[in-house]
Amino acid sequence: MEIEIDFVAVRRLTSREYGQARQEIASLGIAAAFAQSQQRHDERLASAADAPALACKAGCSWCCHFSVDVRAVEAFRILDYVREHFSLAEQERVRQEIAKNSLEVAPLDDLERMKRTVRCPFLVEGRCSIYPVRPQTCRNYHATDAAGCQKSYEEPDNLDIDPEFAPLVYQAGGAHVEAFARAMEDAGFDVTAYELNVALTAAMTEPASRERFEAGQAPFESTQGDEVPSEFMEER
Numbered sequence: 527m528e529i530e531i532d533f534v535a536v537r538r539l540t541s542r543e544y545g546q547a548r549q550e551i552a553s554l555g556i557a558a559a560f561a562q563s564q565q566r567h568d569e570r571l572a573s574a575a576d577a578p579a580l581a582c583k584a585g586c587s588w589c590c591h592f593s594v595d596v597r598a599v600e601a602f603r604i605l606d607y608v609r610e611h612f613s614l615a616e617q618e619r620v621r622q623e624i625a626k627n628s629l630e631v632a633p634l635d636d637l638e639r640m641k642r643t644v645r646c647p648f649l650v651e652g653r654c655s656i657y658p659v660r661p662q663t664c665r666n667y668h669a670t671d672a673a674g675c676q677k678s679y680e681e682p683d684n685l686d687i688d689p690e691f692a693p694l695v696y697q698a699g700g701a702h703v704e705a706f707a708r709a710m711e712d713a714g715f716d717v718t719a720y721e722l723n724v725a726l727t728a729a730m731t732e733p734a735s736r737e738r739f740e741a742g743q744a745p746f747e748s749t750q751g752d753e754v755p756s757e758f759m760e761e762r
């Protein structure tokens with residue numbers, strides 16, 4: 527689906543989010559600043575003028591069978607949430623599923639990953655069990671007709687399927703995420719994108735990864751991740 531971006535609105539949003547994120551990273555620290563930013567992210571998505579057109583609803587989970595990218599800051603937040611809210615048995619189930627998925631997707635390149643369905647370890651009875659801390663990719667993924675999502679799930683090899691999106695939700699979500707990432711990067715933090723299962727495995731098996739991240743270093747030794755190209759902010 528072709529989307530026409532309103533660059534004036536995008537510049538207003540990115541400038542506001544960038545400024546607030548820089549100030550909160552400096553005053554609250556990266557983890558708390560990210561939590562605040564995720565709250566604004568949800569508010570921006572919900573207040574986009576075309577948000578009422580979304581077909582996404584609790585119990586619809588076609589998109590939770592595809593590869594998701596996260597930044598390290600998200601992986602650490604998810605693991606904290608799991609430790610705080612999941613029973614020990616649930617933590618063990620999730621750990622095993624993450625390890626299994628990680629082995630499956632780690633050797634794949636981007637295109638191969640796009641063509642593979644991998645059930646998210648946090649999908650429980652059709653719902654997201656980490657909803658308050660779900661990745662930014664999940665927050666931004668949306669459709670106005672679930673039929674396209676179902677078709678993508680049923681035909682993962684068919685990359686010509688193009689589900690219908692809500693343009694204003696798309697630009698609000700994308701611009702928000704890029705502005706926070708730019709603020710993180712300018713404050714010296716890693717903004718590389720990692721596959722969700724691979725990042726969680728690295729975060730769990732490399733005890734020093736969080737310390738490295740908070741010190742402004744590359745957090746993981748077992749995975750390199752990918753740079754994310756800018757769509758809403760100027761490239762540098």
Ligand code: SF4
Nearest residue numbers: 590646648649654664
């Ligand atoms: S984290 Fe939640 S929303 Fe994202 S893919 Fe997994 S179950 Fe779905």
